[in-house]
Amino acid sequence: MSKLSQGKALITGASSGFGAIYADRLAQRGYDLILVARRAAKMEELAVRLQHDYGVQVAVVAADLGAAADLERVAQLAGSDPDIALLVNNAGTVTLAPVGGTKPAQHDAMVALNAAALSRLSLAVLPGFKARNKGTIVNIGSVLGIAVLPVSSIYSGTKGYVMNFTQGLQQEVQGTDVFVQLVLPAASATDIWEIGGLPLSNLDPATVMQPEDVVDAALAGLDQRELVTLPSVEDAGLWQEFVALRERLFAASRSNQPASRYNIG
Numbered sequence: 001m002s003k004l005s006q007g008k009a010l011i012t013g014a015s016s017g018f019g020a021i022y023a024d025r026l027a028q029r030g031y032d033l034i035l036v037a038r039r040a041a042k043m044e045e046l047a048v049r050l051q052h053d054y055g056v057q058v059a060v061v062a063a064d065l066g067a068a069a070d071l072e073r074v075a076q077l078a079g080s081d082p083d084i085a086l087l088v089n090n091a092g093t094v095t096l097a098p099v100g101g102t103k104p105a106q107h108d109a110m111v112a113l114n115a116a117a118l119s120r121l122s123l124a125v126l127p128g129f130k131a132r133n134k135g136t137i138v139n140i141g142s143v144l145g146i147a148v149l150p151v152s153s154i155y156s157g158t159k160g161y162v163m164n165f166t167q168g169l170q171q172e173v174q175g176t177d178v179f180v181q182l183v184l185p186a187a188s189a190t191d192i193w194e195i196g197g198l199p200l201s202n203l204d205p206a207t208v209m210q211p212e213d214v215v216d217a218a219l220a221g222l223d224q225r226e227l228v229t230l231p232s233v234e235d236a237g238l239w240q241e242f243v244a245l246r247e248r249l250f251a252a253s254r255s256n257q258p259a260s261r262y263n264i265g
Contacts, residue, residue: 005056007085010034010078012065012121015042017190018140019090021215023050023058031086032057036074038064065091065117066109072120079124087125088138089118094192096151107154114158119165126169129178137180138222139166143230145184146242170227182228183218185209 009026013019014035020042023033027050035043040062047058061077063070078084092114095106122137129135144152145159166182173180187208189200200208214231221229228239258264 005032005083006030008032008034008081008083009086009088010036010084010121010125011088011090012036012074012117013091015039015046017090017192018185018188018211018215019088020046021212022088022090025215025219026086026088027054027056027058030054030056032059032083034059034061034077034081034084036061036063036065037091038062065121066093066112071112071117075120075124078121079128082128082132084125084128085134086136086138087121088140089121090138090140091117092140092192093195094155096149096155098151099153102154110154110158114155115161115165118162122165122169126173126178130173130176133177135178136222137169137178138218139180139182141166141182141184143184143186167227179222179225181218181222181226183214183221184228184230185214185218186230186232188214 006029009022009031011019011022011026011033014023014033015037016039019035019037023035023046027033033047033050033056035047035058037043040060043060043062047060050056050058061074063074065071065074078087093109094114095102095110097106118139122139125135125137129137139162141162142155142159144156145161145163148156163182163184166180170180170182187203188211189208190211209232217231218229221231230236230239233239
């Protein structure tokens with residue numbers, strides 16, 4: 001590690017978008033980096049710049065986290081390196097289409113990358129974090145994890161998984177110095193829209209945040225120890241209301257009697 005390193009940060013989806021910005025910001029904070037994505041050339045270019053600008057060490061790992069063998073290779077790396085202090089689960093993909101218009105391969109890619117890879121890598125680092133009683137996991141979800149559009153059923157399903165998985169993980173590590181943050185961005189100006197089949201030009205610019213602002217807000221939330229960061233939501237109380245209503249609904253479900261509206265018995 002670098003002499004003054006904060007430890008290593010492993011960032012997935014690090015070749016562009018949020019991942020590349022996280023790499024820049026965390027290098028600026030003194031973290032050595034492990035960059036993981038499919039596009040090795042873009043990561044190598046980023047690594048050269050970050051090493052020059054910030055004097056940190058940057059390792060590049062070319063991997064397709066949607067492929068089982070590559071995911072396991074990265075998971076073994078993540079779980080075996082005690083210098084990893086921060087995991088940013090950012091890798092993801094999207095196809096915005098009705099379920100009937102989604103190809104099986106597109107479905108499988110979203111489930112594998114958005115949900116399975118994120119939870120597998122969290123599982124990989126967690127034992128070491130717990131043993132050392134320190135470490136941070138940042139899971140990038142989406143506001144589409146709490147809402148569904150006619151073209152987002154599968155994507156929203158995977159991001160709903162991210163939300164529930166992360167909140168459960170947060171409860172598991174309560175009382176320790178391991179911290180888990182859930183980040184729920186709304187629309188942002190990244191290439192994921194083109195990948196998903198909906199050009200960014202179709203969106204109202206007033207609803208689209210710049211990715212640098214998303215990451216900077218997420219890191220500010222991390223500094224404030226926010227469990228859930230919604231970068232574009234001004235009224236933080238809305239999330240608390242959402243959580244309270246969900247808890248109220250869950251409590252109301254705990255009955256051994258069918259609801260009276262069903263007229264059973």
